[in-house]
Amino acid sequence: MADELDDFTAAEIGHALVRYLVDEDPANVGRFIPDLDPTTVDDAKAARIAQSLVELLRKVSIA
Numbered sequence: 001m002a003d004e005l006d007d008f009t010a011a012e013i014g015h016a017l018v019r020y021l022v023d024e025d026p027a028n029v030g031r032f033i034p035d036l037d038p039t040t041v042d043d044a045k046a047a048r049i050a051q052s053l054v055e056l057l058r059k060v061s062i063a
Contacts, residue, residue, distance in 0.1 A: 005047075005050060005051060005054060007043075007047050009050075010046070010047035010048075010050040010051050011043040011044075011046045011047040011050070012046075012050075013046075013049075013050035013053075014041070014045070014046025014047055014048070014049035014050040014053075015038070015041065015043075015046045017049060017050065017053065018036065018038045018041050018046065018049065019038050021033075021036060022036055022037075022038050
């Protein structure tokens, strides 16, 4: 599953997740990473975020 993500899609997902954590954050997760700035997350980092999320979801049998 995480290995099925192409780099472009993974980067899009990662960027969207970071923006969501900064802009919306209904669960108040941002307090754990107060210096998070979406403009500093490059495509490679965003892709790793998405791939890690998918892998985590697979491990807990959600995806």
